[in-house]
Amino acid sequence: MQAWQVHEIGEPSEVMRLEEVERPVPGEGQVLLKVRAANINFPDALMCRGQYQVRPPLPFTPGVEICGETEDGRRVIANPVLPYGGFAEYAVADARGLLPAPDALDDAETAALHIGYQTGWFGLHQRARLQDGETLLVHAAAGGVGSAAVQLGKAAGAKVIGVVGGPEKAKVAAELGCDVVIDRRSEDVIAAVKEATGGRGADVIYDPVGGDAYTQSAKTVAFEGRIVVVGFASGTIPSPALNHALVKNYSIMGLHWGLYASKNPKLIPHCHERLTELATRGAIKPLVSERVDLTGAAAAVQRVADGVTTGRVAVIPGLTADKEGAAA
Missing domain, CATH: 3.40.50.720 (NAD(P)-binding Rossmann-like Domain)
Structure with missing residues (x-):
């Protein structure tokens, strides 16, 4: 599969490399997810720079927030378990942390619903x-x-x-x-x-x-x-x-x-229920200003790091292929 890998610390556009790697193997209590969309967060840039409180071992794949698909076809929200982050075709997440994707939101909006909201x-x-x-x-x-x-x-x-x-x-x-x-x-x-x-x-x-x-x-x-x-x-x-x-x-x-995941974990699904209700009635809708193919992830992370974006930028594996297929 294709995945962005960070082998050294530095600016995202300089240290992120798109490579062919083996699909990650889930550990105990984990699941393998097909990445439908990955939202770019500022911590992704900080991790590339070595400035975030979480410092995964090198090499790692950034991407801390995704809309993924389970093996049985369910759309879910997940925080990938590093070093197998979301800027890839597949990611690994804890099974207990999966949240159902709201029907009212598309994949990119769903990927942007979790951490920020x-x-x-x-x-x-x-x-x-x-x-x-x-x-x-x-x-x-x-x-x-x-x-x-x-x-x-x-x-x-x-x-x-x-x-x-x-x-x-x-x-x-x-x-x-x-x-x-x-x-x-x-x-x-x-x-x-x-x-x-x-x-x-x-x-x-x-x-x-x-x-x-x-x-x-x-x-x-x-x-x-x-x-x-x-x-x-x-x-x-x-x-x-x-x-x-x-x-x-x-x-x-x-x-x-x-x-809260360790101190009061029950509040997270409670919050997700409230957010889903708000999304269903149209009171909230994540602002996704840009959708980029997996190949454009490094440049997009750099734009977020530089503070020139608005709302959220979503990385969607196969986006270019989907557009070409639709055009054909």
Whole structure:
């Protein structure tokens, strides 16, 4: 089968190589899945760079989130067990972790439903307890993680403010349903948030960026507001001033979604049921901005790493062949 292999640490476009390899053999409690679509996540790029908390042995195949097909033909969502990741024709996953694919979503949308939307649901509901009528501010609102939070916030009845970088991403954020869109490249984020909230600030702030975005969060969070720290896509991990949190009376919350698999695993299928319900009634629909064939995976991972994409990019093995077959 074909699979992308990383033999050395570096930039995705330089270290990912498409090779012919043997199909992986599932271990005890594992299943072999045919990859129908694999979603690209920022951690895929970080693993190529050796900067992620999970460091699989070399060589490894990136791809931490897929829509796969079981031997009996069921469509499922899975997190492949590294080093046999999803940027391949076949991947291996734990049988107990499989989740049914929603009928309302196609393969690429299904592949994009899991990590970003589960992170968003846990962050907004399990951690921040977002309420109907509250104001939610989402940094990087047009990205894969941010777009999920925007949709989940709107589904919860919140007023959503989206912060983005550039006019193209501003357009995407508006189409996602943001009530207010702020372009951080041309606007003063702090002033714009205060204007949009009558000086009160945002009740919940969803931050997958860190760096300057966190500084803006601390200055725009409302009384008894909650800042949910999701990640550090900027590459800068901030050091919060706890005295500021004290005098302004707000909470700083960490969200490590993967930890629930060991600490409270029953919540993950519960969350998936809620997400499936929302997808079925059209309240959420993963934004898949680009679908690429397996041969284009390395370049696509690099684009995600460089921050030039919107929504999600899905890798679909056989996509080019399917199009050629349809044309014929």
